[in-house]
Amino acid sequence: MKNASAWFAALGGALVLGTMVWSEVIVQQPDKKEGKVIVTYWEKWTNFEADAMRVVVEEFNRSQDKIYVEYLSVSNVSNKTMLSTAGGIPPDVAGLFGGNIAQYASNGAVMPLDELAKEAGIERQQYIPVYWNMCTYRGKLWALPTTPASTALHYNKGILEEAGLDPNKPPTTIEELDEMDAKILKRDASGKIVKMGFLPTEPGWWPWSWPSFFGGSLWNGYDKITMATPENVRAYEWVRSYTKRYGLGTVQAFQQGFGGFDSPQNGFLDNKLASVIQGVWMYNFITKHNPEMKWAAVPFPHPADRPDKANTTVIDLDVLVIPRGAKHPKEAFEFIKFVQSQKGMELLCLGQKKHSPLIKVSDEFIQAHPNPYVMLFAQQALSVNAASPPKTPIWPQWGDEIKTALEKINTDPNLSVKDALLAVEQKMQIQLDRVLESERKLGILPEDGSRPSEDQL
Amino acid sequence: MAKMGQSERRQALAGVLFAMPYLIGFSVFLAIPLLTSLYNSFTEYSVLREPVWIGVRNYADVFKDELFYKSLGNTLFFAAFSIPLSTIMAIALAMLLNTKVRGQAFYRTFFFLPSLVPAVPMAILWLYLFNGDFGIVNAVLKIPYGALGLEPPNWLSSVDHAKNVLITMSVWTVGNAMIIYLAGLQEIPQQLYEASDLDGASPWQKTKNVTIPLLSPVIMFNVLMGIIGSLQYFTQAYVLFPGGAPARSTYMYSMYIYDTAFRDLRMGYASALGWVMFVIILTLTFTAFRFFDKKVHYEG
Amino acid sequence: MAKSDKTLTQQNLRAVVVIHAALVILSLAFLVPLIWMISTSLKEASEARAFPPTWIPKEFLWGNYSEAFNYNKENLGYAPFAVYGRNSLILCLLTVVGTVVSNAVVAYSFARLKWPGRDVAFALTLATMMVPFPVLMVPLFGLFKELGWVGTLRPLWVPAWFGAAFNIFLLRQFYRTIPNELSEAARIDGCSEWGIFSRVILPLAKPALAVVALFSFMGTWNDFLGPLLYLQRQESFTLAVGLQSYSSQAGGTPLHLLMAASTMVVAPVIILFFFTQKQFIQGIAATGLKG
DSSP states (O other), rough: OHHHHHHEEEEEEEEHHHHHHHHTTOOOOOSEEEEEEEEEEEEOOOHHHHHHHHHHHHHHHHHHHSSSEEEEOOTHHHHHHHHHHHHHHHOOOEEEGGGGGHHHHHHBBBBOHHHHHHOOOOOGGGGGGHHHHHHHEETOOOOOOEEEEOOEEEHHHHHHTOOOOTOOEEEEEEEEEEEHHHHOOEOOOOOEEBBOOOOOOOOOOOOHHHHHTTTOOOOOOEEEEEEETTTHHHHHHHHHHHHHHHHHHHHHHHHOOOOOOSSSTTTTTTTTEEEEEETTTHHHHHHHOOOTTEEEOOOOOTTOOOOTTOEEOOOEEEEEOOOOOOOOOOOHHHHHHHHHHHHHHHEEEEEEETTOSSSOOHHHHHHHOOOOHHHHHHHHHHTTTTOOOSTTTTTTHHHHHHHHHHHHHHHHHTTHHHHHHHHHHHHHHHHHHHHHHHHHHHHOOTTHHHOOOOOGG | OHHHHHHHHHHHHHHHHHHHHHHHIIIIIHHHHHHHHHHTTTTTEEEEEEEETTHHHHHHHHOOOOHHHHHHHHHHHHHHHHHHHHHHHHHHHHHHHTOTTTTTTHHHHHHHHHGGGGGHHHHHHHHSSSSSTTTTTHHHHHHHHHHOOOOOOTTOOOOHHHHHHHHHHHTTHHHHHHHHHHHHHHHHHHHHHHHHHTTTOHHHHHHIIIIIIHHHHHHHHHHHHHHHHHHHHOOHHHHHHHOOOOOOOTTOOHHHHHHHTTTTTOHHHHHHHHHHHHHHHHHHHHHHHHHHEEEOOOOO | GGGGTTTOHHHHHHHHHHHHHHHHHHHHHHHHHHHHHHHHHHHHHHHHHHHOOOOOSSSOHHHHHHHHHHTTTTHHHOOHHHHHHEEEEEEEEHHHHHHHHHHHHHHHHHHOOOOHHHHHHHHHHHHHHTTTHHHHHHHHHHHHHHHHHHHHSHHHHGGGGGOOOHHHHHHHHHHSSOHHHHHHHHTTTTOOOHHHHIIIIIIHHHHHHHHHHHHHHHHHHHOOOHHHOOOSSSOOOOHHHHHHHHHHHTOOOOHHHHHHHHHHHHHHHHHHHHHHHHHHHHHHHHHHHOO
16 A cells, blocks of 8 residues: 555656656757757748748748748737847847837847948848838837838729729829718618728728828927827827717627638628728738729828828838847848848748838839739838838837727717827827936937937937 | 653744745745835836836826726726626525535536636637627627617627626636535535524525525635735736727726736836735725624634 | 425425526526537638527538647648647646645645744735735746746746645645644654655545645636746647637637637536536535635
């Protein structure tokens, strides 16, 4: 009996010990593969976008025999990268969003790339300015682009035709856009909306960008947040006009009928919504889920009284960074350099069906590109009205505040838009002041508080 | 006497040795982190840089922070409804399960099942149950609402209703508390009920005069744990309503701390928020304890 | 006992009917979401989103389960579900064993051994139940970073081996119900404290230990925030966080596959409860959780 329980205890102990060892083994990461240094690369993409990057990675892995890049799709990549950098075990390369760079740079979470870029012959002039600009903060280079995006109004010609509109005369002003929506709107017998022309909150990915279309701006680019200018108020009033006109509950029910973005139940792809503001990638989803659709892309409309705001476009950028504490920064940069080459970049951007962030584009790229509107997006990126998110470490939080403010505005027809925006301004101005103060203390900014030159912002 | 002293000493040594794992764990995983967090709350800090002392600025900021009040308000709202409702539900279920009817093993399992569903599948399930367009909740509610000529609400995107979804979920997962109440009920001596039967007491009187008083220590325990737990409420809200959508109406205090610490890397401020939460929990628990202490029926 | 001869009076019969009705209706309310989950897991993608919803799938697509199991396998090179499941099980084993062993030992000290400072230490222990995790989140992350443990499973199971206030409290309550004479007799026989603990107390404590084990299993299986903070590589994810990454990818996993995956996550826990429920409830009754 005593023997039996001793055996039992020993067996149990061995099992536990074995499991402990196992729990260590499964988190082990090999450092080398067939004699090559392994570079871990975390990226946000899934599906065909990931496939395109995998092709580039394989191409790079084949091109030399010292480095092996391991591509991993990571959901919620910016948060995960921040956590792992804070935890001291970051990946060697991470694919972040352009809007994250200032926060990462200011916290010392990523490595400056100036030296390495210089050695590799990577220079500002090679890039479309708006994209290069997004990769810098306080005069230093922290990231390099992967795929860029600008946005335009995508519209469904079929729905326009059905509503008796000329499918080749899409709206060019905001007022015409509203008119188009009014003509297309359809309800069923119970009053439920079944079709709409446009809906600013679908998918509502860039809530911060609406002021740009109306000539407003979120800040002075350095130290003063200006959320509640008349232009900004006008922009958000216009966004709210849709729920005001049709009733909040009705619009919400209409929107909840849509499935995930990448699904045939996407409102636009399901022929329920005649137009959306979307990026260059939308082409892929149209071909995937609704190849029959007749569609076109045009610059997003501008207010009739602001013709100077024609060709306003939202700029989005995916970038590569090397987190601080990465084990193989040199090897990681070799890979980044490969992606920045015209060949690597075009392979990637063609695979993802986007335009290239580089100024130089090969003829083959344009000819082989299946998106009939690719040149429109490339030109939009050069527009003087290209709008990118503010470059400041507080942006993730600030952007979130704007998103919430817009949710509040949208769901409360009586809320003063100005007050909602002022609340964001007051809250974020304090944070901005703090950041500037500590950057002055750290010597990143001139101590006398003067505004640094444009290329030092 | 000397011998007694020796055995006492030996016992004391054994006692400390037996308690050693916890004494170590307490210091390393609790006391030291707690003090570190107190220190951090007076600094500007991200794990990537050394903390910089800034005095009480973080605390001053907390009390001016609109989002602090918002998230605390949401959390208290949730607690104020979820604790009483789940307590009533759990006790009611336990009392039904404590009756002598057939099939109790099945019912017991049925009521407990929802508590076994992990937060993420649960949230996903809830998301589709309450969907305003094709969810089954509204498919059912359409009937009564329709009779009144109304439309059922869009639970997930309505500022007024989103929190109710979380409260419903908490009432649905009372299994653990229910089992604890059931165990408590089984301890109540049968004679007490028989005695009140002889007095001709109605079921309601029996509940009021026998069950609830004798169950009161268990109720107190569960309510105190409920207060502590619901103030830290995180997972379901985080998964079901990312960022506290719509319009932060479901943004919970813990989510705010998590975002502040690990999205914005403002760990000093997050620590201050954490300490304020700790103080609130202490106050509420203590108040509830005082309240119960007068009413709880202790045996022996 | 005078009442037993009138058990089936009309009044009693009515009471039984009412109770049954209440139990059946409530059971339905508690089961409907789960039934819907299983029913959706067997549907076709479009049927899953149909309105009005269908209760019984037009066709039972059992293949959804293998599809959910192997979801995204071609890109990852492994079936994520199997890997997450393995990680969850490893973690559960280590936490459950650690929790049971450490708390059994520590609670014994608090319940049955006299040592200076014991009562103060116990009061402190109870007080720690009020410390919210968000206060500790940041410093613990810093601590595990210094130890180089971030990205491993260690932050999730090592602390379990050092006891936890709630379990100590639970077991202490139980130990105190064991008559003191038993251990005194053994002590007089010259038994060491370890001997008394392992040979006299432990065998009697099985029901209470089972409760601790089950609570700890469920807690670990469902834990979300811990893995969210400490696990970095997808291969080390547990099911709880792994499922989150299923659903939050850009396009989102189709609903029917998510429901199939969810069913697979829930099933083991349900089975475990099914086989242990009796001991579970008796165990809780035995610990006399009464504050």
